[in-house]
Amino acid sequence: MREKIVAGNWKMNKTLDEGKTLASEIVNMYADEVSDDVKAILCTPFINLPSVKGIIGNTKNVFLGAQNCNDHESGAYTGETSVPMLKAIGVSYVIIGHSERREYYNESDEFLAKKVDAALAGGVTPIFCCGEPLEIREAGTHFDYVTKQLTASLFHLSADQFKKIVIAYEPIWAIGTGKTATSDQAQEMHEKLRQHLASKYGDVAEEISILYGGSCKPDNAQEIFAGKDVDGGLIGGASLKSRDFIEIIKSF
Numbered sequence: 001m002r003e004k005i006v007a008g009n010w011k012m013n014k015t016l017d018e019g020k021t022l023a024s025e026i027v028n029m030y031a032d033e034v035s036d037d038v039k040a041i042l043c044t045p046f047i048n049l050p051s052v053k054g055i056i057g058n059t060k061n062v063f064l065g066a067q068n069c070n071d072h073e074s075g076a077y078t079g080e081t082s083v084p085m086l087k088a089i090g091v092s093y094v095i096i097g098h099s100e101r102r103e104y105y106n107e108s109d110e111f112l113a114k115k116v117d118a119a120l121a122g123g124v125t126p127i128f129c130c131g132e133p134l135e136i137r138e139a140g141t142h143f144d145y146v147t148k149q150l151t152a153s154l155f156h157l158s159a160d161q162f163k164k165i166v167i168a169y170e171p172i173w174a175i176g177t178g179k180t181a182t183s184d185q186a187q188e189m190h191e192k193l194r195q196h197l198a199s200k201y202g203d204v205a206e207e208i209s210i211l212y213g214g215s216c217k218p219d220n221a222q223e224i225f226a227g228k229d230v231d232g233g234l235i236g237g238a239s240l241k242s243r244d245f246i247e248i249i250k251s252f
């Protein structure tokens with residue numbers, strides 16, 4: 001179902017105690033101040049997940065997310081974390097295909113397709129990231145580039161599987177740079193992505209939440225979320241401050 005979602009990607013930030021403090025602040029503010037039906041997802045480092053789950057408890061509309069998963073169910077993969085392990089501690093979402101993982105850990109479209117399969121098989125919802133680097137935007141081939149990322153990692157799915165995916169469009173040139181896409185650039189890309197999904201999955205495309213990510217902050221969120229194909233945000237830097245994260249959620 002197409003839902004409004006604001007997901008916080010903490011990346012490799014917050015020790016256990018710091019993370020508990022941040023999560024408590026967010027959960028309390030969410031309960032007190034957010035009345036709208038916006039889902040909040042806290043994507044914390046692995047080590048913080050169980051504690052943050054305890055803090056979230058049964059708070060309505062607040063969910064736990066991981067930032068990565070392995071593509072196998074179990075086995076000899078030193079240092080890795082499987083989807084069943086995540087599911088067992090209450091993780092509902094997992095970020096797959098973030099540009100930092102594509103770039104620094106060489107994660108290819110084909111490999112990401114396997115992670116998507118593993119997440120779906122384990123009952124955890126993928127937040128699948130796509131987005132173009134600056135040189136592609138400047139060359140004017142960004143629509144092609146991003147739609148190809150979706151085709152390569154997602155178009156093997158059945159329509160029923162596809163319904164369970166959340167997509168995040170994150171132009172790489174806007175991540176952590178303070179340089180956000182304009183609301184028109186975001187809406188334009190989201191519309192193109194939805195059309196692309198419709199070309200394969202028909203009406204299902206209308207049910208998919210497409211989030212924007214890249215320097216989304218309290219002072220630009222409202223304008224970005226106003227786009228009719230923009231269903232929320234994947235927030236990095238601003239998700240590390242409880243007040244900023246809550247203000248972004250309240251921007252809807």
Ligand code: PGA
Binds near residue numbers: 176178213215216238
């Ligand atoms: P940013 O990061 O909000 O700090 O730009 C977004 C992301 O990488 O998910």
